[in-house]
Amino acid sequence: MPLHITTPLIESLPLSAHAGRDVWLKMEAAQPCGSFKLRGVGLACETHVANGAQRLVSSSGGNAGLAVAYAGRRLGVPVVVVVPETTPARARELLQLEGAQVQVVGASWQEANAHAQSLLGARDAFIHPFDDPLLWQGHASLVDEVAQAGLVPDAVVLSVGGGGLLCGVALGMQRNGWGAVPLIAVETHGAASLHQAMQAGHTVELPAITTVATSLGAKRVCEQALRWSQERPVHSVLVSDHSALTACERLMDDHRVVVEPACGAALAVVYEQHAALQAYTKVLVIVCGGATATVEQIRQWRWAAAPQ
Ligand SMILES: *Cc1c(COP(=O)(O)O)cnc(C)c1O
Numbered sequence: 158m159p160l161h162i163t164t165p166l167i168e169s170l171p172l173s174a175h176a177g178r179d180v181w182l183k184m185e186a187a188q189p190c191g192s193f194k195l196r197g198v199g200l201a202c203e204t205h206v207a208n209g210a211q212r213l214v215s216s217s218g219g220n221a222g223l224a225v226a227y228a229g230r231r232l233g234v235p236v237v238v239v240v241p242e243t244t245p246a247r248a249r250e251l252l253q254l255e256g257a258q259v260q261v262v263g264a265s266w267q268e269a270n271a272h273a274q275s276l277l278g279a280r281d282a283f284i285h286p287f288d289d290p291l292l293w294q295g296h297a298s299l300v301d302e303v304a305q306a307g308l309v310p311d312a313v314v315l316s317v318g319g320g321g322l323l324c325g326v327a328l329g330m331q332r333n334g335w336g337a338v339p340l341i342a343v344e345t346h347g348a349a350s351l352h353q354a355m356q357a358g359h360t361v362e363l364p365a366i367t368t369v370a371t372s373l374g375a376k377r378v379c380e381q382a383l384r385w386s387q388e389r390p391v392h393s394v395l396v397s398d399h400s401a402l403t404a405c406e407r408l409m410d411d412h413r414v415v416v417e418p419a420c421g422a423a424l425a426v427v428y429e430q431h432a433a434l435q436a437y438t439k440v441l442v443i444v445c446g447g448a449t450a451t452v453e454q455i456r457q458w459r460w461a462a463a464p465q
Pocket of ligand 1: 192194220221286287316317318319320321322323372373375417419420445446447448
């Protein structure tokens, strides 16, 4: 039994009406700890523990760290998550609730990550948040579930941070014979690491992350994500924070589900009838979820973010 669950696949009448085409939602927000991350992270943790790892280490204060904490608890293995001082109290509490030992070290993620690396002994496994083929294998299972349900979309919309989800979904699409179905890869303007890599033809390090969609905030996408964009149809789309936040609020009303702005970014493409959807009639949106934003925070951010 994998650690993740089979999530609902629903035809969304409200989003279909907004988008003027059939819209299906893969509800990864329903995973334990709130995001698709558990698919890949769960597989990676299980594999490392089966190979003898006695402790799991992460440096993510976000959904990847939460998934490691959940997996460790389920597998009966201790988990250490090293986070920087900037990590919100809520994220630390969620990690502690899952039973992880949280160490707060350094002013930036780089410092926290360096400390996490220094802890690693022979019987520890470090779980990367997005750049690991094991993770991609696990994420690919979400496409297998859609294919088993008998749905073949003519486009798939998803959010991109470090590109782990994209690599997993592209792998799943390939192994289900959907290699020609386009991926619409969405980032916010302040976290456009895939967009810039696709324009440059090589991965690029962003000078800074400037978005409320913190789960999209990888400064550089993984090489494999760029490679997929060169080997299969991938269309890069950027949306504003305001659009992502508005989409979060609309999803609450339409489907009674709270997601992070990282997920709202993908939903915004549908809610705003983005031109990238023009050629398609049956669109699958990966509702990647996210546990770190509260309703109150989404509201406050939206008041503060000007429409672009
Ligand atoms: C991690 C995450 C993403 C981005 O996934 P990558 O694999 O880093 O591209 C998007 N949304 C949510 C909610 C996430 O937790």
